[in-house]
Amino acid sequence: MKFDPDNSIKIPITTLTVGMFVTAIEDSERVHLAHAGRVSSSKAIKQLQSNGIKFAWVDQSLSTKGSVFKPVVDNASDTITQLSTAAKRQLPNRKVRQSTAVKIIRDARELANKLLNETFDNTSLIIPDLERWAEDLITEALDDTDALHCVSALRNKDEYLLEHSVNVATLLVTFGKFIGLSSEMLKQMAIGGIIHDVGKIKVDNKVLQKQGKLTPEEFEHMKLHQVYAEQIISEVSGISQVSRDVCLMHHEKLDGNGYPNGLKGDEIPLHGRMSCIVDIYDALTADRCYKEGMSSADAFKVLLTLTPFHLDKDLVYKFINCVGVYPVGAIVELNDGRIGIVWTSNVNEPLKPEVKCFYSRKYKRFMDVKFVDLKDKRYTIDKAIAPCDLEIDPTPFFDI
Structure with a gap:
């Protein structure tokens, strides 16, 4: 329109x-x-x-x-x-919209990098910075969620911890906005998302970067990152209870078998339950140095298998509706063999987003970039594609 x-x-x-x-x-x-x-x-x-x-x-x-x-x-x-x-x-200027999102995501990565490398040694500076960034994120999420997610979808597997923190914060804001939470709540959840893995700076790198399944002893050591996080943030003034909950509850489970405190059922508040879902989803879809990320559709299936004992079933369904079957930033193949990036969501018709096409599997060659609105009935999405299953590098096409 x-x-x-x-x-x-x-x-x-x-x-x-x-x-x-x-x-x-x-x-x-x-x-x-x-x-x-x-x-x-x-x-x-x-x-x-x-x-x-x-x-x-x-x-x-x-x-x-x-x-x-x-x-x-x-x-x-x-x-x-x-x-x-x-x-x-x-509306009209894609470059302006995405450049704002690029700045917000870049600022978030810089903040996350400070947290993961310096922890909270300089709290008088880091907390106001976090609050200012969270306010910018909320404003942009209200204006243009699609641009944010298209930028944050471009990840570097060697910087997982940093980018995972940014993506969890961004997804929490999107999810919270979708279910109608207040701007102040979104702000505190965003801060919680950025700091949620801060305890991992004290985990042995051999365990943190291990390629393959952890031994029981290694897993117990990994779980200590939540204990370390509690120690770190307990010494910091200015972090709200909501932000603390997001940080300290994202590994709790409804049946009480989570950690660090074995919280059960209603002991985990709404924002804590949301952080569990978002953390798992982003971890599943991320490329790591030792594994390739899965498509959003496959990640949704995993989330559903974790209900109702580990995750809140109603919230999982709401999260799936929020992110969409084909989230912005996802790579898809159209019915004519073209490959593209989901560029703009369609709230009223989630199966018909706008796709930025750049490659043809039919002719096995790159093509002139074209934005295809799937409200055009000639075109449909055949399937979502995990980046690891794509024969070419889509990275340059996340730019405008």
Whole structure:
């Protein structure tokens, strides 16, 4: 849909009703372009309100007939300027959108690198840095989750710990946003994601990098990273309880057989349960120096086998719906033999994302890059492909 600010009016969120066509939303500080579409339920409206949204822009011509609009008495030119600025920032320029995501992911990797190499020796500096980064992440996640995930999908198997921390933080924010958690909660979960593996800096590298299954003794040593993490963060002021929980509960299991504290059932709060799911998913899909990552579809199957005894079944299903069958950044093969990267998600039709195609398996050659919108019925996704099963290197094509 081509976005035209002139077609929209600004209304208080309290007057938004089912059937109205939303084009943008505004919290107390900033305008965010919405995934344009008609409001389908009162639950969706309540979720916007709980997320701190104050106003919505709606297109009267695309809204259900009979909708009653109560425009905000505002300077019309200012309103159009706000909306035009948001549109310019988010929709037409892929390079601008992804460059913002690149900066956020780069900043996150630098922070994670500090944590994993210096731990919390300089806490007076690292905590404010974490908070500023988390706020940027939340803002970008509200604006353009797809760009974030396309950038974070580009990983280096030799920097697993660093990139795993970044991806867990990003996925937690996406997941939390999907189920309607507040911005403040998302911020604290993001910080928890970044620090969640900090205890591994004290684990023996021979165990940490071992190629193959750990012995029982090695596994017990590996489990100590949660004990080390608790020791490290206990000496740091300024980390919220939510962030601590995400860090210290991502290996707990609902049946009480997890670690470090053997928490059971309701002893693990919502954000703790979410961190368990996200941590496993990212570990399964990551390439390591000793193993190749699996596709998202295969990782989802593993997650489901871990329910309901280890993982919360309802949350696993919600996570699968959140990430999507073909997540942004995933590599797929189309029905005509073209290979591409899932570039933009389609909330209303998750099986029909936009794909950036760059290679033909049919002709065994690279081709001119083309963005294919799978709403075009001629094309469908045949299958998802794990990067290790691809005969060429897709890395250069994650760039715009």
